[in-house]
Amino acid sequence: MGVVLLLAGCATPAPSVPVDESPFWSGRLALTVDSDPPQSFSAGFDLRGTPQAGELQLNSPLGNALATVRWAPDSAELLQGDKVTRRPTLDALTTELGGQALPVTALFSWLRGRDAGASGWQADLSRQATGHIVARRSQPLPTAELRIVFHP
Secondary structure (H helix, E strand, O other): OOOOOOOOOOOOOOOOOOHHHOOEEEEEEEEEEOOOOOEEEEEEEEEEEOOOOEEEEEEOOOOOEEEEEEEEOOEEEEEEOOEEEEEOOHHHHHHHHHOOOOOHHHHHHHHOOOOOOEOOEEEEOOOHHHOEEEEEEOOOOOOEEEEEEEOO
């Protein structure tokens, strides 16, 4: 599962997220990458914050925490059990984990029903009002599809 790797990191302060002032979304997501062999990942999610500083928690179908990603303007970290991976930016972290940067900045707009450009990604927001978003990456290869079901 290339999206969530187990790597160790160095000790630096964790990015802070202003939890009580942050927008919050909850739901399920599924990412399919048309690689050889194909990769897929699905999880429940809780997302709070902004594109500049936030937190994404991924949960198993039983509600157990699989991983938490936190970011701030100058840092990003992945926590998975007692393992921590830190990188200087969220794009750097998601590129390392998934091979290409995931459209996190655009995701915040998509969840609000606003189209946002993300390099190589095209979002179908026709069902956003009912809590369904599908985004497809055509470039760079391999292609990928991100399906999101959330509580609007």
